[in-house]
Structures are given as C-alpha cells and as structure tokens.
Amino acid sequence: MTTILRRISCLALGLLLVGIGTAAFAQDAKSAALAKELTKLMDAKKLTTLAARDAAEPEAYVAVMYFSGSQMLVVGAKYAPAELMNAKLLRREYQDAYIDLNSAGKPGTKVFIEDGAADGLKPDHEQNRAADSIEQGGKTTKFDFDWKKEQKISDADYQKMLDDADKLYSRLLTALIVEARKQ
Numbered sequence: 001m002t003t004i005l006r007r008i009s010c011l012a013l014g015l016l017l018v019g020i021g022t023a024a025f026a027q028d029a030k031s032a033a034l035a036k037e038l039t040k041l042m043d044a045k046k047l048t049t050l051a052a053r054d055a056a057e058p059e060a061y062v063a064v065m066y067f068s069g070s071q072m073l074v075v076g077a078k079y080a081p082a083e084l085m086n087a088k089l090l091r092r093e094y095q096d097a098y099i100d101l102n103s104a105g106k107p108g109t110k111v112f113i114e115d116g117a118a119d120g121l122k123p124d125h126e127q128n129r130a131a132d133s134i135e136q137g138g139k140t141t142k143f144d145f146d147w148k149k150e151q152k153i154s155d156a157d158y159q160k161m162l163d164d165a166d167k168l169y170s171r172l173l174t175a176l177i178v179e180a181r182k183q
Contacts, residue, residue: 031166032120034173035072039118041180042066051089051097052179054172060109061085062172063098071130072115076172077105111136113169121166123158134165141165 042050042064051063054076062076079085079101088097102112115121116130123143131144141161153161 029120029122029166030170031115031173032122034170034177035115035118035120038064038173038177038180039066039068039072041177041183043068045180045183047094047180047183049094049098050176050180050183051094051101052175053086053089054175055178056171056175059106061089061097061101062175063094063101064176065095065098066118070118072113072118074113074115074169074172074176075101075105076111076168077101078109079105108137111168111172113165113172115169121162121169123162134161134169136168 042048047066048068049063049065051061054060054062057078059078059080059082060076061079062074064075065073075098085097085100088094088100101110112135113121114130114133116132121132121134121143131142133140133142135141143162143165
C-alpha cells in the first residue's frame with residue numbers, strides 16, 4: 001500500500017511541476033503581448049498584410065498575413081537582391097512581399113510561424129482551436145495538446161523549443177509593430 005501511495009504522490013508532484021512550468025511560460029510569453037499589440041494596430045488601420053525589415057538580421061525581412069480575430073501567419077527570411085524587397089516595402093506592396101518571402105527567400109533562412117489564435121505562442125490551446133506552430137530549417141514544431149505523442153520529445157526539449165520560438169516570434173512581431181505604427 002505504501003508503494004502505491006508513493007507512486008501516486010510522485011505522479012501528482014510531476015503533474016504539478018509540469019503545470020507550474022506551463023503556467024510560468026504563459027505568464028512569461030513575450031509574444032502574447034506583442035501579438036495583441038500588432039493585431040490591435042492592424043485592426044485599427046484595416047491592414048491584412050504588412051512587411052518590414054528585420055533589424056536584427058542583415059538582408060532579412062518579415063511579413064504577416066492577418067485574419068482579423070482569428071489567425072496570423074508570419075514569415076521571415078533573408079531575401080536577395082535586397083533592392084527588390086526594399087522597393088516593395090516602399091510601395092507598401094506587403095502581400096507581394098509576404099508571397100516572395102514565403103516562396104523565394106534565401107534557402108535555409110526561412111521561418112514560418114502560424115499563430116492559430118493571433119494571441120502569441122502558447123504551449124497548448126483549447127480543444128477545437130488552431131494550434132500554434134513554427135517551421136524552421138525544414139522542421140515543423142506544433143504547440144498543442146498532442147505534442148508529446150506526435151513529436152516524441154521530452155518536456156524539457158519541448159519547453160526549450162517553445163521558449164526559442166517565442167523569442168524569435170517576439171523579434172519578428174517587434175519589427176512588424178514598428179512598421180505598423182508608421183502606417
């Protein structure tokens with residue numbers, strides 16, 4: 001009987017620690033506040049697409065396709081020749097910039113983020129809601145309830161991937177917010 005109680009106690013403690021880790025991420029997710037700010041700006045200015053230079057990376061750009069109240073698709077990549085992309089940004093041809101970054105960015109530099117609820121990256125979503133995901137280096141990581149079963153990775157690896165994705169997404173959102181404020 002004592003062994004069963006110990007196992008139950010260990011299981012409960014493990015679940016509590018995972019729950020605390022998830023709650024801590026939800027509070028610390030920088031992309032949540034930035035996504036909220038960007039969606040507010042895009043709604044106010046009636047924008048569905050937007051593109052900008054990524055100040056952190058030379059020759060890199062970021063673009064978003066926004067479906068008001070439901071989803072943001074963000075792509076970032078290096079693009080050459082830069083003059084062509086710069087001209088699109090000057091002419092505010094944001095949809096063309098989005099398409100070009102998604103299809104013709106420099107190989108190996110593209111990152112594609114699906115923010116399923118346009119609310120920042122979250123470790124999981126309610127059932128029947130679109131999950132968040134990131135595609136980078138040809139690998140897609142999905143952030144949802146089934147991550148452990150589908151991706152077969154440890155809790156620590158999942159948390160690290162989510163933290164890294166949140167940092168990258170926050171950087172891309174920041175570049176877009178700067179551009180949205182200029183509109």
